[in-house]
Amino acid sequence: MIKDLRQISTQTVGLIQEQQDEILKDWIESQLTADTLRLDLMDQKKLEQESKALLKALTAALGGQGRDFTAPNWQAVNGLLKEISEARDKAGFSPTETATFVLSLRHPLVERLLSSKKISSLDEEVWLLLDILDQLAIFTTEVYQRRREATIHRQQEEMEELSTPVVKIWDGILALPLVGTLDTRRSQMVTEALLDAINTTGAEIAIIDLTGVPAIDTRMAQHLMRTVAASRLMGANCILSGIRPQIAQTIVHLKINLGDIKTESTLAAALKTALATYGLKVTVSE
């Protein structure tokens, strides 16, 4: 994320090293008096520990050679910040509160630089330091964001699993009623679920019902054909049912050869065909 860091001067690094204890003291004090203090979520001892560890790691990283955030010398800071952010997220800190924790180091650090007489090109050094701290603060919010995304992703996946049922409607006959339009990912999941079901149930016929699908795009049509082809390779035959005119047009437009694929107007008709393959027939009992 920090792309092209100019190196902090050795003078500055030396100064921060020398005065690490004082900087830490100032930093902790400012945190303890800040509005964002949340002793309800985390005790003071933990706060002191985290501050100390981060400052130490930061000082070491600044002294290293790597110019970007992925270089080995930044790995400790990287890891520590991630740990802290995740723990704070779990404890109930908001992203802003956690970012503020990092940003509140700006004052104590810059103050030390400004009051030192030894630093040449002082302005540049200060901006550089501020820049780095900003980036670190952004990183903490990114950790939050990724945790959120992971959660959403998981939930989405669970929902998708629920909405792609492969049902065994008869011995040897599976049905896959598709609903809505499928994106690439869901198409993949549906196919995987169908092939696995063929494998585990030993069904030789799979009815893919498109009654609930208003329209399909090129990708989905192609994917459907791949599903049929893969099923056939395993030794199972697919019947497509409930194809709407619009879908039929897409298929024709794509010049996909439906020659070998059985199609039926409705799920019921498909079931009848499937049963017939097994020599079965539905009749009304007397």
Added chain:
Amino acid sequence: MTLERIAIVKIEECLLVTIQVDMHDRLALTLREDLGERLLTTQARGVLLDISGLDTLDTFIARVLAGISSMAKLLGAETVLVGMQPAVAMTLVELGLTLEGVHTSLDVDRGMALLKKLLV
């Protein structure tokens, strides 16, 4: 040079080949040759290729299997490929191979039943 070979078993009118190992190229080619010979000597009318033990199938091996099927046809025998794993089937289709001319079945029993139907 080891004489590694895949066993070919005759059951009734059919030759059953169970491929369990990761099949390297030479082994696949040897199998094709062996099968040709056995078809000639036994006059078998069907070939069952059980690949349920194979967890990958690339274009080369797939082409050899398809080649076996067309060769058998020329020698008067039908071939059924049985037991392809779901992930293998998906991957093969993604590669662009659908083995159009080859008969397929879920397992050996059903493959055998299909052969009987094809041979009447």
Added chain:
Amino acid sequence: MIGVVITTPLQSIVVRQDRDISVVRRAVSTHAERLNLSVLSRTRLVTASSELTRNMLVYGGGGVVELKVYRDGERLGLGATFADQGPGIDNVEDALADGFTSGVGLGLGLGGARRLVDQFDIQSSEVTGTSISVAIWLKDDGR
């Protein structure tokens, strides 16, 4: 977030004869299992590796396969580089197209391999030979 992929080498395999293609397949499969790749991902990567190794052998006169762990922030993946010092690929665009072959194949290997993996980089020239890197990311952890 970082967008920089870090790779850690796992194993190098020298490819000289067609037997070595199975060696590569087995090695990829083993590492895929260790990394907990799904069966489908593993099959895809093993198959792509098989195609690329065979190309390397047939057209590049053999070479080296380097397996590695890919890391992009939190994401983990398994990848491989196939490098040969052969004549290079004349026209990479053409070679990637389905059905293009300079030999007796179906011309599905290269394009197919690209479809099977998440990451596909190819470098080829008359001077340096051909180097193709592929990877598949682990997908079950919410990314």
